[in-house]
Amino acid sequence: MAAAADLVVPTLAIRSSVAVELWSSAGSKQPYEHKAHLPREETKSSRSICFSPDGRYFAYSNGQAVKVLEASRDSAASWPVVATLPRPKAFYLNFSPRGRYLCTWENYTITKDRPEGSPNLLVYEVATGEEVFAVVQKNQTDWQPSWSSDESIFALVVGGEALFYDLGEGAEKGFAGTSRKIGGSRGGMLSLGPGSCPPFLAFYTPGAKGAPSMCKLYKYPALGQNQTVACKSFFQADRVEMLWNKRGSGLLLLTSTEVDKSGASYYGNQAVHFMATKGDTCSVPLSKEGPVHCVKWSPKANEFVVVYGFMPSKAALYNLKCDVVFDFGEGPRNCAYFNPFGTLIVLAGFGNLPGAVEVWDVAKREKLANLKCADTTVFEWHPNGEWFITATTAPRLRISNGFKVYHYSGALLHETMWPQGQELLGIEWQQFPDKTFSEPKITKAKHEGIKSSQPEASKKAYTPPHLRLLKEGKNPEQYLPQPSVPGLAPSAAGGANNKRNNKNKPRGPKKDVVNVVNGGDADSTPAEVAPAGAAVPPGGGVQQTPPVTVPEAGEEQQQQQQRKHQSQHNTPRPRYQPQENAADQPRNQGQQYPQGQANGQNISEKERKIRSVAKKLSDIKKLKLRRNQGENLELNQLNKIKMEARYLDELKALKLSA
Structure with a gap:
């Protein structure tokens, strides 16, 4: 069987x-091309492609008709067209189980002409x-009719009523x-189980006026x-979504509501129920x-997996008694x-998730590989498993x-990227009857692969700009706003070279200043404050000497009159007004407002610290x-999260302090 399977090369249909x-490949090796x-048909209007379950036929739409091609047993032969169907607007295609x-x-x-619709x-x-056969089916989500495995029974729901057609040998009506x-109510759903013939079937009726929804199992034709x-x-x-296992002996029901009335979930409310043909x-x-993100049956029909819960979600493997036999974790x-x-089994996060893929050995309950498949919209196993x-x-x-x-x-075997200006719309592997391929032996051996041509996403954590400066050996403090320091003028606290502070600073009258230290004019530069013959320490800094001004003629009298005028009207100086005489101002009068007063509101230093810590938490x-x-x-x-305990202790200490 293995030797025969090696000669079978599944074809890849691409839209x-x-x-x-x-597309195909030479033998069982890559690449696909x-x-x-x-066959290849140029068309910009194709909406659907589809292989029959046994892989014998391939159908596609081209905007003018639906063409059905028959697979050739000779890998070197072409696929002949066996039928052309006059359905230019066909949106979905679906074969019966045996492809008939x-x-x-x-x-x-x-x-x-037809107000009732065609x-x-x-x-x-x-x-x-x-x-x-032709009928009006307005529902798009569950439009597919249901078939028995031998195609002897055809069934569908029209207007809430389940209709059955006998197509077997000797059937009179067909x-x-x-x-x-x-009979049922509008919104009902029907599903025929695979496996046994005649089949079991499930019929769902939605609840109304406070009555519960109901799903019933029948054994055809006893209805x-x-x-x-x-x-x-x-x-x-x-x-409800109905999921049969491969034998048709067990049915999973994934029920959901459009809106979660509790407001806990944007996706509504979901639940999973199990029904067995034995009556359980x-x-x-x-x-x-x-x-509930996903529910899938194992092809062995004795286990199923459920992925559920808020992120990070959980995944668990259940047996037919609905007991958890293995937890894959979160x-x-x-x-x-x-x-x-x-x-x-592959557990993956696609859609709005980053595309992490985990491959697990189901029998040994161990993880075999971790890989990243970002932006994946289609995932499908090869028929060889x-x-x-x-x-x-x-x-x-x-x-x-x-x-x-x-x-x-986890090894990459083949890669094809679409050229710019074109779009890949759909891709599907050719299917084959059961036992065409032999079950592969699962090992931990790493397979040899190729390197992707696509650039990998950077695995380095984001580094803020100020930390990048540290790595370059620069001092980030000179690039950040500096807090005010008690005892210094507000402009001095930001640094004399801070362009953002200097830009908005009002310009005062030009003065001759000998030296400015601790409260002097921050607009002064070393060239302005160091007079000829002044002692200059090593490095070019100006020696700290008491501030001395050299008033011009008549200037001292004007300053006295100005101070007298301000004291009479109790008018405080503007916060950033240049000081006319640094020697007349006390050293600790860098800020003209009382401590804790900001924007017209009295806020104590303690309350300000509490607010700051609370904001961080x-x-x-x-x-x-x-x-x-x-x-x-x-x-x-992540480092900020690690500081939570420290901030909690700091907040507690601030609230307990007097």
């Missing part, structure tokens, strides 16, 4: 802004290209008429009200509050993907479009919240 094409014999039928869906529209869900027989119906196999009721469910039902226990992730054999593909596609992201193929050990609280949500903080932000 871009310029063409739809198939477009081969001359593989192709379903197309397009947006529902009405016209003057059928927008159509079913075609692939072999003949004949339309066999698509012409329904064989059975289940009577008293013939239910299992029944599960629950509140808070605006919609239960709610899946979740140990952390928050949304991390920034919202997706889970089992490989086709259920031996490996060893490789997986990640892609960045438009319109989710319109830059850095391309795809990469990885080995489960508030900032730390916000940083911790961002860290708990999975955001990567910078080094200086």
